[in-house]
Amino acid sequence: MDVKTWLKQAKTQIDSLDAELIALRSFAPSRADRSWLVAHGEKKVEALRTRADGMLQKRKAGMPLAYVLGEKEFYGRKFVVKPSVLIPRPETETLIELVKGLRLPKQPNFLEIGTGSGCIAITLALEYPQSIVVASDLSSKALEVAERNDLQHEGRVELVRSNLLKDFDFGEYPEHFDVVVANLPYVNKDWAWVDERNLEFEPSNAIYARGNNGLSVYQRFLRELSYFGGSDGVWVDYLVLEADPCQHSKLIEMARKAGFVHLKTEGYGLLFESTWRYWYDYRAKGYIHKPERVLMKERETGKISFIEEELGSLEE
Numbered sequence: 001m002d003v004k005t006w007l008k009q010a011k012t013q014i015d016s017l018d019a020e021l022i023a024l025r026s027f028a029p030s031r032a033d034r035s036w037l038v039a040h041g042e043k044k045v046e047a048l049r050t051r052a053d054g055m056l057q058k059r060k061a062g063m064p065l066a067y068v069l070g071e072k073e074f075y076g077r078k079f080v081v082k083p084s085v086l087i088p089r090p091e092t093e094t095l096i097e098l099v100k101g102l103r104l105p106k107q108p109n110f111l112e113i114g115t116g117s118g119c120i121a122i123t124l125a126l127e128y129p130q131s132i133v134v135a136s137d138l139s140s141k142a143l144e145v146a147e148r149n150d151l152q153h154e155g156r157v158e159l160v161r162s163n164l165l166k167d168f169d170f171g172e173y174p175e176h177f178d179v180v181v182a183n184l185p186y187v188n189k190d191w192a193w194v195d196e197r198n199l200e201f202e203p204s205n206a207i208y209a210r211g212n213n214g215l216s217v218y219q220r221f222l223r224e225l226s227y228f229g230g231s232d233g234v235w236v237d238y239l240v241l242e243a244d245p246c247q248h249s250k251l252i253e254m255a256r257k258a259g260f261v262h263l264k265t266e267g268y269g270l271l272f273e274s275t276w277r278y279w280y281d282y283r284a285k286g287y288i289h290k291p292e293r294v295l296m297k298e299r300e301t302g303k304i305s306f307i308e309e310e311l312g313s314l315e316e
């Protein structure tokens with residue numbers, strides 16, 4: 001059998017583009033594009049057919065193409081995906097855009113909670129080559145995939161297994177994160193527009209959250225995050241979250257109670273700034289100002305106080 005014949009019969013069974021992508025993956029060299037299929041239509045593929053046929057059967061059974069091919073593009077880069085991780089979604093790229101819209105130091109510290117394939121954390125590490133990036137997930141299997149992706153993309157992300165923030169030993173990490181990003185499970189199975197059959201191949205603990213109209217995991221996360229300002233805590237400046245637009249107003253209210261002011265909405269993404277942003281500048285080793293008010297934390301005692309006027313930068 002040649003490429004052209006394999007494709008012809010595959011296209012009678014699945015979507016034409018999917019058939020071409022499976023053929024490319026099975027028969028062509030790794031960097032080839034679809035024009036290769038036309039140029040090599042006569043190429044004999046008998047020896048490679050078993051793999052291609054296996055992929056065809058999986059796709060026919062409804063498995064998402066990303067799992068069939070074992071990869072998905074996110075923010076212009078390829079990531080390995082397996083059924084233990086959520087397939088990265090185009091709408092999640094907005095979270096990267098929200099971060100990139102911020103004025104951040106040259107060496108920002110990022111924390112991502114619920115990293116799955118690692119696509120967000122790894123993208124941030126690559127977009128900010130001098131950053132420190134820590135990323136976590138509850139699922140060990142997801143972390144294995146994230147680790148594989150990280151190694152393929154410079155290996156700059158520190159991966160941690162943790163139930164939200166509970167199992168972190170923050171003594172080991174920066175005490176100040178410029179941005180915390182989270183795309184946690186938020187789908188409510190009861191929503192009329194949710195077709196569970198479309199999501200059945202993906203890990204349900206990456207998608208669904210029970211209770212509070214899908215916001216129960218975010219509720220827990222925000223409660224934990226609100227303790228971050230404690231004396232042995234970690235300081236956060238910005239928070240970027242993804243949720244369904246129907247949940248945004250509730251999530252904004254929950255975040256406000258946890259000490260985060262809503263700054264911006266972009267698609268599914270929400271950007272917040274911490275009201276406890278107290279402005280101890282670790283680089284300058286001094287307190288710096290925030291125009292509308294100044295919060296100071298004494299390093300030794302952890303005591304926090306307001307100062308009304310602008311201080312400007314104070315060297316220690």
Ligand SMILES: C[S@@+](CC[C@H](N)C(=O)[O-])C[C@H]1O[C@@H](n2cnc3c(N)ncnc32)[C@H](O)[C@@H]1O
Pocket residue numbers: 085086087088089092113114115116117118119120136137138139142162163164183184185186205206207217
């Ligand atoms: C919606 S997926 C997002 C994956 C990836 N960040 C992305 O945007 O494609 C949510 C992720 O959160 C993880 N997760 C769910 N509950 C968690 C928890 N309690 N603590 C940490 N991670 C959790 C899941 O394992 C899953 O990988």
